[in-house]
Each structure stands twice: as structure tokens, then as C-alpha cells.
Amino acid sequence: MKTKRKIEPYLYLLPALVLLLLFRFIPILMSFAISFFDFGVTNIGKFTGFGHYSRLFADKEFWQSMGNTLWLVLIAVPASIILPLIFAQLLNQVERFKGFFRTIYFMPFVTSLVAVSIVWKIIFSEQAGLANTFLEWLGMKPQLWLAEPKGILPLFLENIGITAPQWMDGWLGGPSLALFSIIIMTVWKSLGYNTIIYLAGLQNISKVYYEAADIDGAGKLRQFFKITVPLISPTTFYVLLMTTIVSFQTFAQIYMMTDKGGPLGTTKLIVYYIYEKGFDKMDMGYASAAAIILFIVILALTLLQRRLEKKVNY
Amino acid sequence: MKNPIASALTYIFLIIFGAVMVVPFIWMLSTSLMTQGEFNKNDSIFIPKEEYHVWQDGDTERRVILVQSKDGKAVIHVLNSEGQISTDFEEYLEVPDDQVKMVRKKPSFHFDNFVKAFKKVPFATYFANTLYVSFITLIGVLISSVLAAYAFARLEFKGKDLIFYLFLSMMMVPEPIYIISSYIMLDKFNWLDTYNALIIPWCVNIFTIFLFRQHFKSLPQELFDAASIDGCSTFGMLTRVVLPLSKGVMATAAVFSVIGSWNSFMWPLVMTDRPELRVLQVGLSYFNQEASTQTTLLMAASTFSIVPILIIFFLAQKQIIASYAKAGLKD
Numbered sequence: 217m218k219t220k221r222k223i224e225p226y227l228y229l230l231p232a233l234v235l236l237l238l239f240r241f242i243p244i245l246m247s248f249a250i251s252f253f254d255f256g257v258t259n260i261g262k263f264t265g266f267g268h269y270s271r272l273f274a275d276k277e278f279w280q281s282m283g284n285t286l287w288l289v290l291i292a293v294p295a296s297i298i299l300p301l302i303f304a305q306l307l308n309q310v311e312r313f314k315g316f317f318r319t320i321y322f323m324p325f326v327t328s329l330v331a332v333s334i335v336w337k338i339i340f341s342e343q344a345g346l347a348n349t350f351l352e353w354l355g356m357k358p359q360l361w362l363a364e365p366k367g368i369l370p371l372f373l374e375n376i377g378i379t380a381p382q383w384m385d386g387w388l389g390g391p392s393l394a395l396f397s398i399i400i401m402t403v404w405k406s407l408g409y410n411t412i413i414y415l416a417g418l419q420n421i422s423k424v425y426y427e428a429a430d431i432d433g434a435g436k437l438r439q440f441f442k443i444t445v446p447l448i449s450p451t452t453f454y455v456l457l458m459t460t461i462v463s464f465q466t467f468a469q470i471y472m473m474t475d476k477g478g479p480l481g482t483t484k485l486i487v488y489y490i491y492e493k494g495f496d497k498m499d500m501g502y503a504s505a506a507a508i509i510l511f512i513v514i515l516a517l518t519l520l521q522r523r524l525e526k527k528v529n530y
Numbered sequence: 531m532k533n534p535i536a537s538a539l540t541y542i543f544l545i546i547f548g549a550v551m552v553v554p555f556i557w558m559l560s561t562s563l564m565t566q567g568e569f570n571k572n573d574s575i576f577i578p579k580e581e582y583h584v585w586q587d588g589d590t591e592r593r594v595i596l597v598q599s600k601d602g603k604a605v606i607h608v609l610n611s612e613g614q615i616s617t618d619f620e621e622y623l624e625v626p627d628d629q630v631k632m633v634r635k636k637p638s639f640h641f642d643n644f645v646k647a648f649k650k651v652p653f654a655t656y657f658a659n660t661l662y663v664s665f666i667t668l669i670g671v672l673i674s675s676v677l678a679a680y681a682f683a684r685l686e687f688k689g690k691d692l693i694f695y696l697f698l699s700m701m702m703v704p705e706p707i708y709i710i711s712s713y714i715m716l717d718k719f720n721w722l723d724t725y726n727a728l729i730i731p732w733c734v735n736i737f738t739i740f741l742f743r744q745h746f747k748s749l750p751q752e753l754f755d756a757a758s759i760d761g762c763s764t765f766g767m768l769t770r771v772v773l774p775l776s777k778g779v780m781a782t783a784a785v786f787s788v789i790g791s792w793n794s795f796m797w798p799l800v801m802t803d804r805p806e807l808r809v810l811q812v813g814l815s816y817f818n819q820e821a822s823t824q825t826t827l828l829m830a831a832s833t834f835s836i837v838p839i840l841i842i843f844f845l846a847q848k849q850i851i852a853s854y855a856k857a858g859l860k861d
Contacts, residue, residue, distance in 0.1 A: 224764060225687035232678035233693065235734035239712065240700045246711035255714070303547055306540050313544075319847045320548045323555065326843045326850070328793040330811040331832040334818055335558045338825055344569055346557050408551065409854065416855035436536075465704045468795045472818055487706045487796075494710045495800055504710050511707045518702065 247504050247511075255501035268505035278506065280481050281489040287391035288399055288485060289463045295403045296410050296459045297452060303407070304414035305440065318415070322408040329405065333472035336401040337362065340473075347397075364393035365479040392482035398469050406462070410455050417451030418444070453525045457518060464514055467491065486510055555836075562829035563639040569825050580638035586629045596630060597622065604630045643830040650821065653831070655806060656813035663728045663798075663809055664791035670733025671787045672780065679742030680768050684754070701736040705796060713800060727801040728809065732791065738783040741853075745779040746772060782853040785846060792839055810835050 226233075251268055254261030272278050307317060324332065339346045340361035348358040357375065364371070367389025370380030380389070391399065421444065429439045470477055470488040477484025477492075484492075486506065494503030556576065561569055564578040583596045585606055594606040595615075604627045610616040648654070681687070682694055712731065713722070721727045749772065757767050773780075795811040802808065808816070814835055821827050843850060 222687070225681045225685040225690075228677040228681035228685065229693065230677075231674040232697075232734050232739060235674060235731070236697065236700060236736070239731035239734070240703065240708065241696070243708035243711040243715060244700075244703055246715065247708055250711055250714070303544070306543055309540055310537070310544065313541075315848070317544050317548055318851060319844070321551050322847070322851055322854075323840070323843070324551055326789055326839055327836045328795075328811055328814075328839065330793075330795050330814050330818075331836045332554065334814070334828050334832045335554050337818075338561065338829065339554060339557065341825075344571070344825075346553075404550070404554070412851055412855050461702065461704060465706055467706065471795075471799075472815060490706055490710070491796070491800075495713075500710050500714065507707050507710060511703070514704065 244511075247507055250501055251505040251508050253501050255499075255504070261501070264501065268502045269509075271502065272505050272509065277481065277484070278489060281477070281484045281486045283387045284391065284395055284482065284484060285464060285466075285486045287387075287395060288402070288466060289460060291391065291396075292399050292402050292406075292463050293456065293459050295399075296406045297455055299403070300407055300410035300414050300455070301445075301448070301452070304411050304418055305444065307411070307415055308418045318412065321411050324405050325408040329468040330472055332405065333401070333469050336397075336404075336469075337473040340397045359393060361397045362394045362473060362483075363479055365482045366392060368393055368396050392479070394474065394479055395483045398466075398473060398483055401469060401473075402463070402466060406459060410459065413455055414448065414451055417448050421447045449528060450525075453521060457521050460517055460521075461514060464510065558829050558832055558836075561826055562643055562833045563641065564643075564826050565640055566824060566826050578639055581632060581634050583630055583632050585625060586631070592616075594630065599627055599630070602627045606630060640826070643826050644834060647817075647821075647827040647830040648834070650827065651813060651817050652805070653810075653813060653817075653834070656808050656810045659807060660792060660810040663725065664788050666725075666729050667732050667791045668784055668787045670729065671735045671738055672783065674734050675738040675742050675783065676768070676773070676776075679739050679746055680772065682739070683743045683746035684767075684772075685764070697736050697739060709796065709800060716801060723802050723804050723807060725807070728798055728807075732794075732797075735783075735787060735790075738786060741779060741783055741786075742776070745776060749775060778849075781846075782849060785842065785850055786853070788842070789839060 252263060252265060254264055303321070307314060310317075342348065342358065342360055342363065345361070347361055351358055367384060369388075369390040370384040371393055373380045373384075384390075390396070425443045425447070426439060429443060434442065465487055466485050467487040470483055470485055471491075474483045477488050487510070490503050490506045490510070493499050493506060560576050560578055565580065568578065568580065583594050583606070584591045585594045585608065593609045595609065597605040597607060599605075603624055606623050606625060607621060608616045608619040608623055610618070615621060678697075682690065716722050716727045716731075719726075721730075753771050753775075754767055757771050762770060793811065794809075795815070798809045798812050799815065802812065814831060817831055818828060821831075
């Protein structure tokens with residue numbers, strides 16, 4: 217009886233634990249190991265040590281994809297925090313049609329990325345796309361969107377008649393308009409989820425604070441910045457963490473909407489780079505090294521955010 | 531909200547935001563109902579309409595393409611019933627201008643795009659594969675998650691915290707990190723290009739384990755005490771006490787699991803190659819390459835691949851949104 221007691225709990229855990237060890241834990245460890253070997257089409261080659269890593273650091277394409285990914289994260293993450301907070305705040309103030317709006321906002325989140333990528337690719341098409349129709353309606357010049365390798369900063373300056381300075385030619389010119397189009401779509405896809413999370417967070421803030429502020433005569437805007445923003449910060453940290461991790465993994469959009477990360481590699485993101493090296497070129501050791509770098513970056517950012525969260529504690 | 535102006539402004543912003551979220555879907559639907567020619571012309575944006583020229587040839591009206599109209603004369607291609615240029619007439623036929631008229635039909639919906647898209651590549655197979663993979667994965671996820679969550683929530687054993695922490699830490703590791711090594715591993719198992727590769731690795735879902743654990747913990751202790759007095763075994767408590775009280779959370783977990791399987795893309799793209807094994811998302815990506823210029827068919831395919839999930843969503847939107855919101859708060 218006594219031994220049975222001891223074993224029994226583990227039997228319940230067994231299916232999940234075996235699957236988890238076999239299909240998550242071991243592959244993660246394997247990724248590290250593989251990154252130190254030459255790996256052809258699933259055949260182990262010779263030990264290369266840090267060879268893949270040094271090759272990676274010398275690869276311009278790798279740095280370009282890292283740079284592109286950084287732009288995506290730098291723009292998509294703040295946008296996916298600020299806009300949902302504003303809209304959750306607005307939603308929280310209305311009574312009628314609240315459920316209706318919530319449903320509408322959440323729709324993009326449940327639909328498949330592949331299908332909506334097709335839709336957005338066509339929205340951004342040069343000929344008859346909705347994006348250019350909209351610009352035309354506003355009286356603006358049509359754009360190349362997904363086919364435009366130029367950075368958004370020099371493009372903007374050109375459109376208002378200023379010659380862009382030299383330094384804007386590189387990474388500092390911002391993401392290409394092509395990548396920016398991807399960012400717009402990515403933000404659109406995630407807005408609904410984050411809005412719902414914020415809405416749940418807002419409903420947990422006690423009304424007492426706002427009533428006290430009303431008595432003190434604080435305006436609505438002041439209340440938003442002095443009460444809502446600080447008290448919602450645990451939710452903000454959660455949204456920040458999740459959106460950052462998800463943004464680093466952007467893949468389907470690039471696969472579906474661009475021609476292999478083009479134009480001129482300006483939409484090649486790190487996961488697409490890993491996919492291309494691993495499964496197109498079948499250079500799996502090398503691709504694993506890139507995956508490990510990505511892992512380290514995400515891990516470092518996660519730990520950083522955790523520390524920041526502890527410091528900013530209300 | 532008391533101030534009517536502020537209230538009106540709030541609604542205006544909410545409507546604008548709602549329009550941004552919904553317009554791509556409406557445009558998808560309207561484009562999927564147009565002819566390709568109409569889409570390329572780009573003057574009927576949301577309401578499909580049809581415009582064509584007809585030639586009044588005596589008593590019969592024939593569909594034509596107007597090439598040029600000048601000095602009271604019109605140059606036309608006469609079309610046959612299949613819509614191709616008829617060989618019964620001169621290719622560039624010259625007729626008096628006033629015999630050629632433009633016909634406008636508005637709205638005019640081309641539902642045949644759906645049939646064409648569905649037949650062009652074996653979407654029926656893709657749907658069947660996706661349903662099969664989603665369903666079997668769901669069963670696996672429910673079994674493994676309920677058992678593990680029960681152990682975490684209601685049983686005491688050595689190393690519980692450590693194992694729990696292991697599960698927790700694995701949840702944060704993104705799929706691209708281990709997809710290459712998984713490919714190599716599944717190749718060694720001879721599982722590449724089989725349903726096993728699509729199903730078995732996904733029969734563990736850490737997120738649903740947490741969902742169940744949270745729920746099992748919230749069940750009152752008295753129920754378990756009473757069952758224990760009645761001589762109920764640990765497993766009996768799970769089947770007779772816990773599960774009957776877990777229908778809601780099971781439904782939530784099922785929805786998460788099915789939406790996840792239905793939408794997953796990178797994994798099936800990499801792990802399968804045979805066309806018979808393609809799931810819907812992968813099939814759609816191939817269709818995207820094959821029919822890249824046939825915008826209206828692409829939109830039709832996107833529409834019918836989105837609709838099943840949207841139906842599930844609309845039927846249970848309250849519960850689904852509430853579960854996502856709750857799951858977000860717990861962390």
C-alpha cells in the first residue's frame with residue numbers, strides 16, 4: 217500500500233512528462249549539441265566547435281535579419297501595448313455594445329495567420345490593393361508597399377520633398393516600407409488579444425481610487441496617467457513579455473507575403489533565416505547555431521523584464 | 531458615463547477601431563465574389579458588380595469585348611458562350627457604335643470562385659487532414675493534461691515543485707528553437723511525412739495543464755473528504771468527483787487546443803512533404819504560390835479556411851474571450 221502511494225502520482229504525470237521530455241526538453245538540448253556539428257540532411261558530420269557561430273557572426277545576412285527583427289520588435293511591441301490600453305480604457309467606459317465591440321476586436325486573433333497573410337498581401341498589392349485605394353482617396357501618392365525596399369524615414373522625407381541624408385541609407389533609415397507593411401499586419405493581428413487582457417486588468421482596479429480622485433478634482437486624463445497606468449503595470453509586463461516573444465517568432469507572414477524575405481532581404485526576419493538555412497539549404501548545424509542565438513536573446517530579454525518588473529512594483 | 535459629448539467621442543473611436551479590425555475580412559469576402567477582371571479594374575471596392583459590353587446583332591444580343599470606339603465605329607471581339615473569342619466572327623469586328631452597349635449589374639456575386647478554388651487543389655483532403663489531426667491531438671491533450679493537472683493540484687509527491695518548474699520553463703521556449711532538432715529526431719523515428727509527426731509531439735499542452743490545475747485546485751476539499759470516506763480511490767475521485775465538475779474548463783481547453791492545431795503552420799510545413807498529408811494551412815500556402823495571380827480565388831480559399839474557426843468563435847465567443855482574459859491574468 218505504501219509503495220503504491222509513492223508511485224501513483226508519477227503515473228498520472230507520466231504521459232505529459234514523457235511527451236514533454238521527448239519532444240521539448242531533449243530537442244532543446246539537442247539544438248545546442250547540433251550547433252557544434254556539421255549536419256547535412258540529417259546525417260551527423262564532423263565536430264566544428266564554435267565554427268558555426270563565428271561563421272554566423274561574419275554573415276551579413278544574419279545581421280540583416282537580426283536588424284530587421286529588431287525593427288519589428290521596436291515598433292510592433294510598443295504599438296501592441298499602447299493601442300490596446302487606450303482601446304480597453306475606452307471599452308471599459310461604455311455599457312452598450314461592449315460585447316459586440318469585444319467580439320469584433322478579437323476576430324483577427326482567432327483566425328489563421330496564413331489566411332490573413334493572403335488577405336493582407338492582396339491589400340498591399342500595388343495594382344488594385346485596398347491600401348493604395350485608401351491613399352488615393354486621401355489624395356496621396358500610391359506606394360509599392362511589400363515591394364518597396366527603401367526605409368520608411370527616407371521615403372517619408374522624399375514624399376514631402378526633402379532629400380534624405382546619407383546616414384538613412386542603412387539600418388537607421390528605419391524598416392523598409394515592405395517590413396513596415398508586415399508590422400502593420402502583425403500589430404493588427406495581436407491588438408484584439410491584448411485589448412481583452414487589458415480589459416480584464418482594468419476591471420480588477422478598484423473604483424475607490426477613481427472616486428477619491430474625482431473628489432480631489434483630478435481630470436480624466438490625469439486619472440489615466442496617475443491611477444490606471446501604474447495600477448495596470450502587472451498586465452503591461454505580461455503583455456510586454458508575451459508580445460516580445462511572439463514578435464521574435466514571426467514567420468508565417470514572411471513566408472506568405474514576401475518573396476523569400478525580399479525585396480533586397482529587408483523583410484528577412486531571424487526565424488525565416490533559420491528556416492531557410494535549415495530546411496532550404498539543409499545546413500542544419502548552422503541553422504541551429506542561429507536558433508541558439510535567438511534563444512539566448514529571448515532568454516536575456518525575459519530575465520531583464522522580470523528584473524524590471526520587480527523594481528517597478530506598486 | 532455622464533457627459534454626452536465624451537460618450538459620443540468614445541463610441542466614434544470604438545467604431546473606427548472596429549472598422550480597422552473588420553474591413554480586411556469584409557474586403558476578403560467581397561473580393562472573393564468578384565471576377566478577376568473586375569478586381570483588376572479596381573472600381574468596385576466593396577460591392578461586387580459586373581460590367582460588360584453587348585452587341586445588338588439583329589435580334590440576338592452577344593457579349594463582346596470593346597477594343598476601341600471611334601468616329602461612330604466600334605471595334606469588338608465577339609465572345610462565345612464559354613467567354614472566349616468566337617471564331618464565327620472576325621477577330622476584330624467593326625460595327626456601328628450605337629449597336630454596342632454597356633451592361634452594368636450590381637451587385638453580382640460570383641460564388642463559383644469558391645467552387646473553382648476548392649477544385650483547383652485538393653482542399654477537401656486538406657480539410658479532412660486538419661480535422662483528423664486536430665481531433666486526435668485534442669484527445670491526447672485532454673488525457674495527458676487532466677492526469678498531469680490532477681497530480682499537480684491534488685496529490686503530494688516528491689519533486690513536485692521541481693517537475694512543475696520544468697513544465698513552466700518549457701512553456702516559454704519558442705517553437706523555432708527546437709524545430710530543427712525535432713526534425714532530426716522525427717527522421718530517426720521514421721515519423722517524417724506521417725500523421726505521427728503532426729499529432730504526437732503536440733499531445734502535451736502546458737497551457738491546458740495550467741488551466742486544469744487552476745480549476746482542480748478550486749474544487750472544495752469536502753467533496754474529496756466525502757468520497758474518501760466512501761472508499762473512493764484516487765483515480766475514482768478523478769473520474770467521479772473531478773471530471774463531472776470540469777465540463778466548462780474541458781470545453782475551454784478543447785477550444786484552445788483545436789484553434790492551436792487548426793492554425794499551426796511552421797511545424798506541418800517542415801515535417802510533411804507528401805501532398806496527401808497536407809493540412810489546411812500548408813495547403814493554403816501552396817495554393818498561394820500556385821495561384822498567386824488569381825486574387826479572387828485566393829480570397830475565396832482564405833474565406834473558406836477562416837470560416838469554420840470563426841463559426842466556433844461566434845458560437846462560444848463569450849466563453850472563449852473570458853478564458854483568454856483569465857489565462858492572461860493568472861501569470
